[in-house]
Amino acid sequence: MQTTPATPDTDLQADNLRRAAIDKSVKGPVLFLFTNGAFWLMLSTLLGVLAAIKLVEPEFLGDCQYITYGRLQPAHINALVYGWGIQAALGVMLWIMARRSGQELKGGKSLLITAGVFWNITITFGIIAILMGKSTSIEWLEMPKFVWPVLLACFLCYAWPIARMFGRAFRPEGFMVSTWYILGACFWFPWIFITANVALHCLPGLGAIGAGIDAWYIHAVILLFFVPVGVGAVYYFIPKITGKPIASAQLASAGFWSLAILGGWTGMQKYMGGPLPAWMTSVGACAGVLLLIPVGLVGLNHHLTTLGKHSSVAASPTLRFIFFGALFYPVSGLVLALNSAFWTGANVQFTQSWYAFQVVSLYGFFSMCVFGAIYYIVPRLSGCEWLSVRLIRNHFWFSVYGIGTIVIMSLVAGWQQGVDLNDPDHWDQTFMNHVVNSRPYVVSRAVAWTLISFSNCMFLLHLLLMVAGLGRRSSAPTLLEHDHDDQALPHEAHA
């Protein structure tokens, strides 16, 4: 694609044919993952609304024991992480890797679909088990013990062909930063997942160290799985759509390796001041703040790459989502640093600011990038274009405002909670101030999740129509604005 062919027409045609063949080879698994992921996302946001309401008004919908906050919140997060997050990530990883390495998926498609089916069935059982009272209360691993080997096997079914493609196409001179990230995610996730599950489910009992391992697991999955997939997608789609190469190879390389080196150290600062040996929480806190380096490097690189191309951000749905996702990356880095540094972390420890970090990194950053990727990938797989500009636009704005509200409100609420908890005047008081003061923030969280659920309804509907092949029959992509004809997108954007 980067080379200038001698005979542009025939070369372009051959290129397009090759791309079409690659797309066709991954169509089944990728669309399956996206559609099921979108269903889980819908469910997760609805559970998020319900959990937020129950946190303010526990009597809402009666005293039914299946929907207390203690069961809804883990169900909400697990649906978001395993139902939507990992599933959608696998779809994006598979497609980008196939395209970037120029390899068709050879065989094993039925195995991939089967793995996807098992993944979804297992998660369904897992989430129902949480609501029925089989939760393990280990954050992000609340689903019962039997779930994890199945999930691991399904994940490996996808990771193997992705790694194979990377290996076959690895060219030392080629600049493939997006595939580094994706291979990294493929490689690290099983390792992290096995470590945490063996430690917490199979070993005889690790007491407080177990709690530390759980906090480490959450950070490692975010930083070494969701972040690489998101950043990989950003690195792939920004140059693809703007037609500009990535601004700096050195920045990209430094950003990748500093993330790889720091990502595994952080996490245990969640229990700073707790029973864990002090060096473990301190190392976590240091790494949490130092992670601002890779975040800054990548952010700078993205900024330099999009510089001067902001009109295509307005026009292309993909780039718009990706652009805002990329903006949320530095934000999530800042929230992590805020939670990690001792002088702020001590105040926001055990408050909603922890939720702010999960939402901003999982939804604000990762999911927005994945939405962008889906808006690009699905038309190429289903052979039709997105139906409605309005649906895309609504999806975008409701998501941006919803996430912005949740993150800002959770951060402010976290600060407020910390101040209330540590107010010396409260030493002999009940938790009344604390509970009453944080109520409005949780109400706003419920409202924001409602907005997001609404946007996800539209997204799911739109996606289902596309997968059913009912999209627009046209050779021109659906763009959000058309008044910039003089700055028409380069041809690559449509390929």
Place this chain on the structure above:
Amino acid sequence: MTNFRTFILGLAASFGLPWLCLIVLPAMQYEQLTPVAYDKDKDGVEGFFPPAPINGQGQLVYIREGCNQCHTQMIRPVQLGLDGWYKGWGQDQEARPTTPARSNVLGDYLGEKYALLGIQRVGPDLANFGFRAPDKAALYQHLYSPRSVHDWSTMPAYTGLFKVQKIQGPVSEHAVKLPKKFAPAPGYEIVPTPEAERLVEYLLSLKKDYPVPGQSAAVAASPAKK
């Protein structure tokens, strides 16, 4: 292909180091940990630390209901938070204790499969709840109807852990006593199920403020209250 190998090696090395140092070695060390004997001369008490285990059966109910979403079990040192100074959050139940409750150490959670340190602190910390807990009847009331205790409470009512039954003969001795507004229909009573009983036993067994062997001799020397 050598470059591919170098790349994978780089990925493995960069993640393997923290994995080894932060997870594997501490976990192996922890497995060696055993209860420590108190030194009668230095600590002023006899026996082993931690002295009393938590109620494991009740903990299963606590885990099942996801109580750790809103309740922590971890006292932070005073330089990080007010925890140690909160009234009744330590062993010392006096109105104005002279020293703050100590922060928790690894040994406090010895024997627990997974320490429920908590996710958020929406409600009070429960690490030393056993020391300050009211009587069982009050606890049952709090679990059955938190709003009958505090009208601002956002704690769920765990009615599923209780049975409403027709009074046959005398009112059973464990029946939950409720204010009129929250009371069941006349002729009925609310009794805790075995699960609720176990949960309460667990809550009463949460006492993580015993003196640490070889540490805080001042706290250990002062006579234990209650």
